[in-house]
Amino acid sequence: MSQYGTLEERVRRKSLLSKVMKPEDCVQFFKPGMNIGCSGFTPAGYPKAVPIALADHVEKNGLQGQTKYNLFIGASVGVEFEDRWASLDMIDRRWPYQTGKNIAKGINTGKIRMGDKHLGHFAQDVGYGFYTENGRMDIAIIEVSAINEDCGLALTSSCGIVPELMMVADKIIIEVNTGQPSFEGMHDIIMQQKPPYRQPFLITHATQRIGTPYVPCDPEKIVAIVESKHRDKGRAFAEMDEKSEAIAEHILDFFHHEVKKGRLPKNLLPLQSGVGSIANAVVGGLVKGDFYNLTVYTEVLQDTMLDLFDSGKLDGASACSLSLSEDPGFPRFFDNWDKYFDKIVLRPLSVSNAPEPIRRLGCIAMNTPVEIDIYAHANSTLVGGTRMINGLGGSGDFLRNGYLKIMHTPSVRPTKTDPTGISCIVPHCSHIDHTEHDLDCVVTEQGLADLRGVAPKERARLIIEKCAHPDYKDQLLDYLEMATKSCLERGVGHEPQLWDRAFKMHLNLERNGTMKVKNWDVKIDLCE
Amino acid sequence: MSQYGTLEERVRRKSLLSKVMKPEDCVQFFKPGMNIGCSGFTPAGYPKAVPIALADHVEKNGLQGQTKYNLFIGASVGVEFEDRWASLDMIDRRWPYQTGKNIAKGINTGKIRMGDKHLGHFAQDVGYGFYTENGRMDIAIIEVSAINEDCGLALTSSCGIVPELMMVADKIIIEVNTGQPSFEGMHDIIMQQKPPYRQPFLITHATQRIGTPYVPCDPEKIVAIVESKHRDKGRAFAEMDEKSEAIAEHILDFFHHEVKKGRLPKNLLPLQSGVGSIANAVVGGLVKGDFYNLTVYTEVLQDTMLDLFDSGKLDGASACSLSLSEDPGFPRFFDNWDKYFDKIVLRPLSVSNAPEPIRRLGCIAMNTPVEIDIYAHANSTLVGGTRMINGLGGSGDFLRNGYLKIMHTPSVRPTKTDPTGISCIVPHCSHIDHTEHDLDCVVTEQGLADLRGVAPKERARLIIEKCAHPDYKDQLLDYLEMATKSCLERGVGHEPQLWDRAFKMHLNLERNGTMKVKNWDVKIDLCE
């Protein structure tokens, strides 16, 4: 028993107590090739005890590479699960997002087949049965806080795709987490019907509740109840740096400007913000700033949100997960439970990331890309157009449907040999996840380019002028002028590009460790 | 007076009769540089009399290039308006879509600044005031069937962005079209509030009505009432050809398969289909096929929809416009008015193309791209990545939010010297409007690739195998293998590409008139 109560107290559906077993006893339920669905989201609320037991089993018995599974989880989970599984060669397919050095290596060397999807699509598509041959999951592993008398699941720090898994899973293993307080009551669950029977999500305010706190679960499908005391392995935040603060300042200035112009209300609109140090800095800016009665409608709530709550400026927040750091995030949250609990609503991914509420509420979407091009296409996923980092996440859900769609990035990143060797503003993105039709603003520490109502060639000038690093301004301008001249002469110049050299900066990075090119000349021999 | 009634009968708000004037008398209201918003959509329901009078005025007085306007219209309008204006150099900015040889030429030679936007975004963004300095339109020209006693506008063959224009226009000119029957009662109009006050669109069936038949209009803003007898200049359909029919057959087979698998109901889900001969053929296939009680939730209704109604298989259709051909489409429609009228709902663009109903209803989205790449990114707008054809239209609204997202294209197109000189399947799209995260199926006359749940490298194989033309299969496979080998070796192979030759097919087309390359060799000298 723990300070947070016993398993018996948490499992109020008493008939289930006969199914209690140890994590290692669950190994029997798994067969190679199975499709496994789990709770969890960027790493919060994922099962830990059973996945760890499975990994131990593989390691102890030298079964690496002989027991591969297909993993379908709302977003990334902790390193002790997916990254360890990857290093033990236990993953064949992984949908739709991941984090970790080993799993990324598996994906980029061709060992793991990853599918990268809009998270908001993924959730519903699992319910539609689009990902497996028979449309079902062989087994689902779900972390819960409690199970009520009706076999309703009270989830933990995230909702992920649990409602959809309940519809398609053949067997269910439940991990009851007694190593932390129960999150019972924080979730707002609705079970969606499939088209043509779907109903509206009647959310007209960020934290409005439209469902119940429990995910209905068929008790006959439950094959095991396991007690777990593992905490979510959320990492502490990247420190704010000067660049991030400069970016945050540009964004806050822009908000003030929009309020003055009458295009934003005084308390802004519900905020969505991505992950990393820039998102962090923007929230930091709001903590110190003079906007009040803010709301958040987003995907993940991270540590700095606690600061924003503490500042008294944030009225409430809706998200798919509470992705606090293991330390100091969660301990701080647990110690101040009453202060935060009522102000947070956790929703299933299929609601948190659905176009419907995002667009109706008019979210302000802010995310960090890998690179952006002069016409405002953005790459969120593949370095050099081929190497997967984490995945698309919900960036597209929010950047397509928000009221204002903002991408923020440092203007440059260092390479081993050149502190400004990578320009995050390029002639043409090496992979495109968000198109020019989606983005409203691009921001770097250099400045903010407001692209609304601006045609491509002017947009390019604006982005170069406002956002590119001084080391790259002339170079990019040269490219734009050269491409414009050539394309207009040929009458093909709506959005000028020269395909023999559009990627010269990328190729130069590959070969010479920097995107700084000496000139734009290039000789191509097609060798025919 | 005409067989369809008099102006006096159509204008039931009697005080407006004092503002009746001739089209040429409206020229006084226009000043160079003005922002003009119009009714109309792919070319239906646009004003004609006043735009023609303005063009005549410019032509007669040799004012070409001295009287440029910014044009904001839901989608394309007839050649006698935007294309003639372009040839008279009367357009500075044009948002968000267009059709016509002269306007395309103006755009691609840098004379006209075009902004290409998701139509569903454009509508709301006009209401948000994102496109002009002060957020307003100087003048709006609206074609109507009638004006009721409350100054409610009964529109004609489309709704476009009229509701938003009512919110932002300073002056309004009304063209009352007495040259055709009144469409009064066919429209379902709701005036949306801006966030945070937006309300749900409670549409749970394709043709469900949620509004009123009239657009509320402030009579004091109306500066002129003009009578018009011009008909919409919709072009007759491209004839079906063998390729289109083969594509349609693959799609219908796929529908049958999905019904069998239980992933589609027997009467399918609401259909959205694009423009052109393939869309035509798909509808043709449904006319002959064995699906009943179909519904359509789309953007434009074209001539073949009348066949589908006549077949008794289509229960009802919702769209933003009734884009029938001038002949035989509209005469056929008018002659059988009672047969069609009750089954059609015309909605504002901001509703027809909103993610909310498209996703809730679960539309089956089908559109034709310029090219698709092996990883399933699609180019809908820019030939060679730089030359604008028409624009994105609503393709993204539907391809992002549908239940099934299908792109169909011939596998090849001819060049002057090679009947299969252009492969519509390429290693990497020269422009990306729809990402790999959005598309479910790619179809050519060769076959259908079902990409759901398929990871990138397998996806590439599937698309090449099922969809590429035999003339290009080996060539594309060679590229894929070469790129895969190189990227996996370097541990950067989630989605293999080689930037020194990814566009070799495009460059070869430019230089040698065909995408058939003799080999994949390429020597690049970065000239540094």
Ligand SMILES: CC(C)(COP(=O)(O)OP(=O)(O)OC[C@H]1O[C@@H](n2cnc3c(N)ncnc32)[C@H](O)[C@@H]1OP(=O)(O)O)[C@@H](O)C(=O)NCCC(=O)NCCS
């Ligand atoms: C794109 C993304 C990784 C950037 O976040 P970040 O905190 O700035 O990322 P980091 O600085 O840690 O960079 C991650 C890696 O990508 C590399 N990278 C990033 N941009 C690069 C670029 N333009 N060129 C080359 N490498 C780049 C970094 O060097 C680093 O490489 P490493 O893992 O070998 O050290 C992150 O925002 C992301 O995953 N986005 C997609 C999902 C998303 O938007 N979620 C939010 C809404 S749900």
Ligand SMILES: CC(C)(COP(=O)(O)OP(=O)(O)OC[C@H]1O[C@@H](n2cnc3c(N)ncnc32)[C@H](O)[C@@H]1OP(=O)(O)O)[C@@H](O)C(=O)NCCC(=O)NCCS
């Ligand atoms: C992309 C699109 C033009 C294809 O439609 P289509 O009927 O097959 O087009 P066409 O065969 O008439 O081709 C149009 C032009 O593009 C050229 N073209 C098309 N694909 C090409 C390719 N892959 N390479 C080079 N040229 C190409 C054609 O040769 C033709 O050129 P021309 O005007 O000089 O003769 C059309 O679907 C479109 O505009 N789509 C965007 C909007 C949309 O999807 N709307 C529907 C939902 S709202």
